[in-house]
Amino acid sequence: MGNKRLFLLLIGLILFIAIMGFSLGERRNLTWPERFVNDTVAYVQQWFYRPAGYFAGLFEDVRTMGQIYDENERLRTALAAYARDKNAYDRMKLENERLMERLDFTEAQKTKNDYEYIFAHVISASPDPYNRTIKLDVGSKQGITENMVVTTVDGLVGYISRVYPLSSTVTPITELNGQAPDVKSIPATVDGKESESYGFIETYNRETGQLLMTRIAENDPLEEGDIVITSELATVFPHGIVIGEVVSRQVGDFGLTHTAYIEPAAQLDKLTDVFVVKVPLSQTELAEELAEQEGEASGAEAPGQ
Amino acid sequence: MKFRWVLLIMFMLFILEGTLAQWLIPLEWSGRIVPRFTFVFVLYAALYAGRHRALLLGILFGMLQDVVFYGHLIGVHAFTMGLCGYVTGLLLEHRRAPMLASLSVIGIVYLLLESLIYLIYRVFRLTADPYDWVLMQTIMPSFFVNLVFALAVYIPARRWFERIGSLRGAEEDES
Numbered sequence: 001m002g003n004k005r006l007f008l009l010l011i012g013l014i015l016f017i018a019i020m021g022f023s024l025g026e027r028r029n030l031t032w033p034e035r036f037v038n039d040t041v042a043y044v045q046q047w048f049y050r051p052a053g054y055f056a057g058l059f060e061d062v063r064t065m066g067q068i069y070d071e072n073e074r075l076r077t078a079l080a081a082y083a084r085d086k087n088a089y090d091r092m093k094l095e096n097e098r099l100m101e102r103l104d105f106t107e108a109q110k111t112k113n114d115y116e117y118i119f120a121h122v123i124s125a126s127p128d129p130y131n132r133t134i135k136l137d138v139g140s141k142q143g144i145t146e147n148m149v150v151t152t153v154d155g156l157v158g159y160i161s162r163v164y165p166l167s168s169t170v171t172p173i174t175e176l177n178g179q180a181p182d183v184k185s186i187p188a189t190v191d192g193k194e195s196e197s198y199g200f201i202e203t204y205n206r207e208t209g210q211l212l213m214t215r216i217a218e219n220d221p222l223e224e225g226d227i228v229i230t231s232e233l234a235t236v237f238p239h240g241i242v243i244g245e246v247v248s249r250q251v252g253d254f255g256l257t258h259t260a261y262i263e264p265a266a267q268l269d270k271l272t273d274v275f276v277v278k279v280p281l282s283q284t285e286l287a288e289e290l291a292e293q294e295g296e297a298s299g300a301e302a303p304g305q
Numbered sequence: 306m307k308f309r310w311v312l313l314i315m316f317m318l319f320i321l322e323g324t325l326a327q328w329l330i331p332l333e334w335s336g337r338i339v340p341r342f343t344f345v346f347v348l349y350a351a352l353y354a355g356r357h358r359a360l361l362l363g364i365l366f367g368m369l370q371d372v373v374f375y376g377h378l379i380g381v382h383a384f385t386m387g388l389c390g391y392v393t394g395l396l397l398e399h400r401r402a403p404m405l406a407s408l409s410v411i412g413i414v415y416l417l418l419e420s421l422i423y424l425i426y427r428v429f430r431l432t433a434d435p436y437d438w439v440l441m442q443t444i445m446p447s448f449f450v451n452l453v454f455a456l457a458v459y460i461p462a463r464r465w466f467e468r469i470g471s472l473r474g475a476e477e478d479e480s
Contacts, residue, residue, distance in 0.1 A: 009388075016384040023379035024429065034372050041320070041373045048324035056328040124323035126374035127340050129443045130426045133376040135323075162375055171376060174336075180431050182377055206336075206434055206442075269335040270328060 025182040027162075028146070035164050039139070042167035046123040046137055053272050108281070115238050116278040118142060120150075122271045123167065132268075133161070134170040138276065144168050147184075147236050149277045155242035155265030156230065157274055159184070172268050173211060173243070178202040187234040188213060188243055191227040196220065198231060201243060201262065208261070210247060216258040222246060228262050238277045242266075308358075308469055311346075318342040319366055323374070339447040343370075344418060345455045346462060347390040348411045352402055353466035356394025363390035377431050385421045389414050399470070404459055411455045412448065419444045 100110055120136040138144050140163050150157045150170050158172035177183050190197040199216040216222055226246045232239040244262040252259045281289065319342075326340040343366040351359035367383035393414050402410065423439055426432045432439075 012384070012387075016380045019380040020378045020384075020425070020429065023375075024377060034375070037369070037372050038375075041369070044320055045324055048320055049327070052325045052328045124320075124373075125327045126376065127322050127326065128370070128374060128382075128422075129336055129339055129439075130422070130432050131374060131376040131378075132336060133374050135374070169375060175376065177431065177433065179433055180377070181429070182431075207438065269332060 026146075030162065030164065038164045039166045042123055042135055042137065042164075045135065046121065049123050049125075050121065050272065053270065056270070057272075111280045113239075114280055116280070118144070118276040118278055120274050120276055122274060125269075125271075132172055132174055134158070134172060134271065134274075136160075136168050136170060136274065136276070137166070139164050139166045139168050141165055143278065144276060148279075149230070149237050149241060150274050151241050151277060152266045152271065152274050154267065155244065156186075157266050157268060157271065159237070160276065170274075173201070173264060174204045174206070174268055176202060176204045176211065178212075178214070185214075186237060186243070187231040188228050189231040189233075190222050190246075191229045191242070193221050193226070194229075194232060197222050198233065199260070201228075205261075209263075211244060211262040211264060213246075213260045213262055214252060214257065216249070216252075216260060218256075218258060220258065222249060222258075222260060224248060227265075228260075238279050241277070311350075311465055311469065312362075315343050315346050315362065315366060316369075318346065319369060322370075334446065337443045337446055338450050339419075339443060340454075341415070341418070341447070341451050342454055344386055344389075344415070345411060345451055345458065347386055348393055348414055348455075349407075349458075349462040349466050350469075351390045351394035352397055352400075352407050352410065353463055354470035355398050356391050358466075358469065359390030359394045360387050363387035377426075378429065381422055381425050385418050385425070389418045389421070407463075408452065408455055408459070412452055415448055415451055416444065419447070 118138060120138045122134055123137050124135045126133045134150075134157070136144075136150075144160060144163050146160055146163055148160045150159060156173060158170045158175070160168050161171040162169040171183070173186070175183060176185065178185065186201040188199055188201050197216075197220050199213045199220070199222070201211050202214045203212040204210075205212060213228065222228075224246050228243045228246060230237050230239050230241045230243065242265050244264040247261045247263050249258055249260040322340045322342055326342075327335070330338050330340075344363075347359055347363045347366065350362050363386035364383050367386035368380075370382045371379045393410065397410060420436075423432070423436065423444075427436075
């Protein structure tokens with residue numbers, strides 16, 4: 001009897017290790033039970049997360065009533081500056097469009113920076129401290145695909161890691177870990193020094209609550225207080241999304257490159273609304289899509305002949 | 306008390322873990338307090354309704370958590386919750402444990418569960434935090450929160466699971 005129990009335990013152990021190893025890392029096609037369970041649970045979760053957040057927000061509002069006057073003052077100054085900048089922006093945009101026209105930009109080049117922001121509600125957050133994923137109420141039906149970047153008005157939250165038909169899962173930047181086998185690093189640069197500065201946001205330090213930016217060149221002009229944004233040189237991620245502020249910079253482990261600590265700009269707990277950034281198709285992807293459509297069209301014609 | 310009602314109640318607790326509990330935890334503590342209400346119920350099942358029920362509930366709700374919040378791996382919670390529930394049942398089922406005894410068992414097994422989960426993530430190199438830091442930062446605060454929850458639901462949970470356990474026992478006697 002005892003032997004049989006031990007045997008079953010070992011079989012169970014092997015089975016679960018196999019499942020864990022198999023499910024680790026990127027999987028594009030999720031099985032239908034996963035999709036079904038996820039969307040069903042997501043449907044129930046959305047009835048709870050937002051109302052709870054609404055009531056919590058009410059108490060928060062009462063507590064922060066005193067700060068509203070100050071905030072109003074600051075916003076008014078910001079608005080004045082905004083109105084001034086809008087003028088300059090409109091002029092530059094017109095100028096830019098005229099120049100693009102002159103230089104014969106292709107359609108894909110022109111629309112390269114026209115990001116589409118898809119609004120999404122948060123429907124729940126994982127309670128597990130080693131796997132703090134966030135679930136959103138948009139999925140592949142709304143045009144969400146893997147690796148799309150998720151932001152709030154403050155800054156970068158994370159990227160979409162799993163997509164289901166009616167919901168999706170976000171891996172927040174607090175899960176970044178340079179040593180882990182399945183997590184990406186985010187190419188980053190400094191706002192205002194885009195052409196000279198470059199590095200990778202690689203690891204989140206849970207003890208200090210800061211992000212580690214690595215592989216910064218020695219002669220890089222990055223310094224304390226700079227605002228770090230996602231880089232234009234990345235192909236997957238959109239560029240210009242605020243990540244955080246540089247807190248300190250030091251020589252890296254091997255002395256060849258520098259590293260910097262970055263304080264994240266966005267608050268990552270108790271989120272209610274986020275934006276999913278949809279990057280327009282690049283030129284090669286557009287060409288591929290066209291070829292695919294043509295292939296389908298000719299394939300449909302062929303049997304008729 | 307039918308078994309499916311307990312399933313429904315545990316499903317609601319699972320939903321609350323990911324939604325309402327997130328808002329009740331103060332900002333300074335978020336990411337450090339881990340609500341494991343379903344696991345407390347799995348342990349009550351182990352103590353009062355038998356080890357097989359606990360194994361079933363542990364694997365079922367562990368798998369639900371793994372699939373719904375799928376980030377790195379699937380199977381961590383299913384394996385650890387099932388194992389902890391089964392071992393507790395194996396050692397202590399139908400002992401008619403009094404309140405203090407069952408609460409201390411829940412506390413000890415809770416620490417075991419958190420350590421096992423940490424160990425698995427550590428083996429797969431998904432976390433690099435040292436164990437003593439994790440113990441002080443997340444495991445100990447959550448330990449107290451979950452123990453308070455266990456105390457709060459002790460009376461109804463014991464009644465439900467004892468009834469399920471005795472029903473099953475009666476069936477076995479007949480056959």
